[in-house]
Amino acid sequence: MSSLKKIAEWIGGVGVSPGFIAFNAHCWFAAFMVSWLVNAGVNPVIVAIGAALLAWIKEFWYDMRYEPGQTIEDSALDFVGYSAGIIIGMIAGIRA
Numbered sequence: 001m002s003s004l005k006k007i008a009e010w011i012g013g014v015g016v017s018p019g020f021i022a023f024n025a026h027c028w029f030a031a032f033m034v035s036w037l038v039n040a041g042v043n044p045v046i047v048a049i050g051a052a053l054l055a056w057i058k059e060f061w062y063d064m065r066y067e068p069g070q071t072i073e074d075s076a077l078d079f080v081g082y083s084a085g086i087i088i089g090m091i092a093g094i095r096a
Contacts, residue, residue, distance in 0.1 A: 019077055026081030027088065030055065034089025048090055055082035 030051060037047045059075040059082070 022074075023077055023081040023084075026055075026078050027085040030082045030085025031089040031092065032085075034086050035093035036089075038090065038093025044090060044094060047093075048086055051086045051089075052083065055079055055086075 034047055034051055038044050056079065059079045063070045063075055063078070064072070
C-alpha cells in the first residue's frame with residue numbers, strides 16, 4: 001500500500017476516533033467558557049491561569065483517581081484539548 005493511501009485512510013478514520021472526539025469536546029468547552037468570561041470583563045490573565053489550573057487538577061488529579069480506566073495518555077490528551085480551547089477562547093474574547 002502506498003504511503004499516500006495510508007495517510008488518506010488515517011485521516012479518514014481520525015474523525016471517528018474517541019481521542020479526536022474527546023479533544024474537540026474539551027477544546028470547544030474551554031473556548032466557550034474562556035471567551036465568555038473575558039467578554040464579561042474578567043481579567044484575561046486570571047481567566048487563562050485559572051482555566052489552565054482547573055483543567056490540570058481535573059485531568060491529572062480528579063480523573064486519574066475517580067474515572068475508571070483513565071490513563072495518563074487520556075488525561076494528557078484531554079488537557080491538551082483544554083489548553084487549545086483556552087488559547088482559542090482568549091483570542092476570541094480579547095478580539096471581541
